[in-house]
Amino acid sequence: MRQLRVIEGAVSVLDRNDVDTDQIIPKQFLKRVERTGFGEFLFHDWAKEPGWELPSNPILASGRNFGCGSSREHAPWALEDYGFEAVVAPSFADIFYSNCTKIGLLPVVLAEPDVRELMAAGHARIDLEEQEIAFAGRQIEFEIDPETARRLLEGLDDIGVTLQQEAAIDRYEAERERAGPITTTL
Amino acid sequence: MPRTLFDKIWHTHEVAESLLYIDLHLVHEVTSPQAFESLRLAGRRVRRPDRTLATADHNVPTDGSSVAAQIRDRLSRIQVETLERNCREFGVPLYSIGSERQGIVHVIGPELGVTQPGMTIVCGDSHTSTHGAFGALAFGIGTSEVEHVLATQSLQQRKPRSMRILYEGELGYGVTAKDLILGTIGRIGVDGGVGHVIEYAGPVIEGLPMEGRMTICNMTIEGGGRAGMIAPDDTAFAWIEGRTAATRKRSDRSAAEPPPLPLDDWRALHTDEGAEFDREVVIDASELSPQVTWGTTPGMVVEVNGTVPEPRGEGEERALQYMALAPGTAMQEIHLDRVFIGSCTNSRIGDLREAAEVVRGRRVASEVNAMVVPGSQQVKVQAEAEGLDEVFRAAGFDWRSAGCSMCLGMNPDIAAPGERVASTSNRNFEGRQGRGARSHLVSPQMAAAAAIEGHFVDIRDWEGE
Numbered sequence: 001m002r003q004l005r006v007i008e009g010a011v012s013v014l015d016r017n018d019v020d021t022d023q024i025i026p027k028q029f030l031k032r033v034e035r036t037g038f039g040e041f042l043f044h045d046w047a048k049e050p051g052w053e054l055p056s057n058p059i060l061a062s063g064r065n066f067g068c069g070s071s072r073e074h075a076p077w078a079l080e081d082y083g084f085e086a087v088v089a090p091s092f093a094d095i096f097y098s099n100c101t102k103i104g105l106l107p108v109v110l111a112e113p114d115v116r117e118l119m120a121a122g123h124a125r126i127d128l129e130e131q132e133i134a135f136a137g138r139q140i141e142f143e144i145d146p147e148t149a150r151r152l153l154e155g156l157d158d159i160g161v162t163l164q165q166e167a168a169i170d171r172y173e174a175e176r177e178r179a180g181p182i183t184t185t186l
Numbered sequence: 187m188p189r190t191l192f193d194k195i196w197h198t199h200e201v202a203e204s205l206l207y208i209d210l211h212l213v214h215e216v217t218s219p220q221a222f223e224s225l226r227l228a229g230r231r232v233r234r235p236d237r238t239l240a241t242a243d244h245n246v247p248t249d250g251s252s253v254a255a256q257i258r259d260r261l262s263r264i265q266v267e268t269l270e271r272n273c274r275e276f277g278v279p280l281y282s283i284g285s286e287r288q289g290i291v292h293v294i295g296p297e298l299g300v301t302q303p304g305m306t307i308v309c310g311d312s313h314t315s316t317h318g319a320f321g322a323l324a325f326g327i328g329t330s331e332v333e334h335v336l337a338t339q340s341l342q343q344r345k346p347r348s349m350r351i352l353y354e355g356e357l358g359y360g361v362t363a364k365d366l367i368l369g370t371i372g373r374i375g376v377d378g379g380v381g382h383v384i385e386y387a388g389p390v391i392e393g394l395p396m397e398g399r400m401t402i403c404n405m406t407i408e409g410g411g412r413a414g415m416i417a418p419d420d421t422a423f424a425w426i427e428g429r430t431a432a433t434r435k436r437s438d439r440s441a442a443e444p445p446p447l448p449l450d451d452w453r454a455l456h457t458d459e460g461a462e463f464d465r466e467v468v469i470d471a472s473e474l475s476p477q478v479t480w481g482t483t484p485g486m487v488v489e490v491n492g493t494v495p496e497p498r499g500e501g502e503e504r505a506l507q508y509m510a511l512a513p514g515t516a517m518q519e520i521h522l523d524r525v526f527i528g529s530c531t532n533s534r535i536g537d538l539r540e541a542a543e544v545v546r547g548r549r550v551a552s553e554v555n556a557m558v559v560p561g562s563q564q565v566k567v568q569a570e571a572e573g574l575d576e577v578f579r580a581a582g583f584d585w586r587s588a589g590c591s592m593c594l595g596m597n598p599d600i601a602a603p604g605e606r607v608a609s610t611s612n613r614n615f616e617g618r619q620g621r622g623a624r625s626h627l628v629s630p631q632m633a634a635a636a637a638i639e640g641h642f643v644d645i646r647d648w649e650g651e
Binding site for chain 2: 020
């Protein structure tokens with residue numbers, strides 16, 4: 001994964017709450033077996049509505065509970081492929097948030113009034129190392145799990161990191177072979 | 187110190203800080219191909235194929251096709267064939283299309299007995315919360331995490347917060363587990379559980395059969411919850427007893443007698459008296475009626491004898507517009523084009539029995555296109571042995587083969603633009619069941635009665651024709 005530190009640029013606004021992943025990338029596009037090429041189908045149905053405008057910018061600002069519903073990682077893939085590098089919202093659905101951090105699309109949680117101001121400002125600079133977002137002459141700190149931030153900053157491969165603890169996993173398995181069933185013997 | 191059920195399972199699965207061991211990894215064709223491909227590129231193997239189980243469910247046609255080559259949609263066929271090839275290459279057990287054990291991933295886990303109390307279970311699917319009905323910690327993950335679990339049998343996780351939803355009172359006549367969870371989401375909101383693992387408790391929960399408990403845990407994600415769980419009890423143990431996985435263990439492959447279930451361990455899986463939750467919600471179950479959603483999130487829900495509400499804010503206005511409904515319209519006056527009985531929420535044998543009882547001896551309204559999609563091939567076989575297929579067919583329902591089907595319409599089972607669907611599934615999002623389709627979520631009984639009448643009815647005072 002590439003290292004992520006500063007994201008700066010224009011802000012696209014999608015002022016809706018509970019934007020679900022079925023809207024971000026509808027099911028008919030989940031049939032691909034590749035990770036790429038989802039951007040052109042981003043918000044496929046909504047994009048056909050009159051007055052729809054969502055330019056490809058580094059930052060997307062949206063409403064509460066962004067990314068709810070299906071666990072499809074195709075949603076962050078589509079957002080990233082479309083050009084977004086960060087999504088700012090008052091809250092995110094858990095799985096979506098986690099999926100974003102796994103691919104280097106930065107989810108930023110800000111209080112709702114701050115998101116409103118960001119939408120109005122139209123331009124921002126996000127510094128992950130400082131955990132700070134700056135727009136319209138203001139600087140606001142945001143929270144992110146330190147370990148998640150470290151992985152994003154260093155561009156670490158999660159599996160590689162976990163495999164450094166492979167001995168601990170071996171030990172765990174040796175010490176407590178789970179009581180659960182073995183699927184290969186069914 | 188008293189601990190919650192969630193604490194107990196979390197604690198016994200911590201390999202290291204924030205590294206959680208995964209006992210069972212369920213896999214399906216839509217969220218796994220990129221994960222297997224990355225493993226291949228990195229030269230990694232599947233660490234524990236014996237703790238992994240795959241099936242094809244999202245894309246499969248429900249027309250009785252028995253091999254992937256029969257799938258007409260080229261991309262769906264490629265996806266199922268890719269799953270088959272990946273499972274062969276990496277040694278992962280698979281029940282693909284045509285297998286007598288194939289079915290919706292969250293139906294076959296419990297059905298085979300691989301879902302057991304105290305386990306950690308993940309799947310690249312948000313409805314993995316279903317398995318929490320057995321006292322497991324089960325949650326959905328994305329494709330990057332699927333790859334991570336395949337490679338390491340573990341997951342990097344920050345411990346979520348805990349929440350208990352305690353139900354007081356009894357469920358009224360005609361009010362089901364589906365109504366209980368829809369009513370709950372209506373109260374806490376679609377983001378009410380974000381960041382939390384939710385334990386459902388109270389006499390109503392204890393009185394539910396496993397099907398009902400699975401329906402409730404299944405829809406936890408619709409309330410934003412990370413996972414849903416219910417303390418396992420004799421009802422859960424009786425479900426597992428005798429099921430395929432419960433009768434075998436690696437060491438006992440040739441044993442004449444199946445190993446006994448570890449009931450003493452399982453009985454310890456409950457929240458201790460005095461254990462604290464980060465958040466507690468109390469709901470009076472006796473005040474709930476059968477529920478029907480009116481909008482485009484599962485939280486936009488009212489009682490069947492209610493009316494479409496006045497919109498509060500832009501989101502609800504949009505929803506009303508999409509659903510082509512006017513505030514004040516009686517829910518029972520809403521006419522339907524389609525009825526779908528199926529999905530990981532409500533497609534188990536118990537659900538089909540309940541729906542069949544409503545349908546028996548009656549006819550589907552002439553303007554309604556109704557279908558039943560059993561959750562698994564085993565459910566289908568069981569239903570046919572009981573003659574339920576005949577009950578549905580005689581009434582004019584289409585009786586299909588197992589899969590996710592019209593819950594999300596990745597296969598050919600989709601509703602047309604503008605069509606209105608009464609659905610036993612879990613999501614009424616815009617376009618979910620077909621572009622422009624309008625979905626109303628209900629229980630199997632309510633869906634069955636709506637199919638007969640052509641509009642919603644209150645199952646409690648409905649006499650039928």
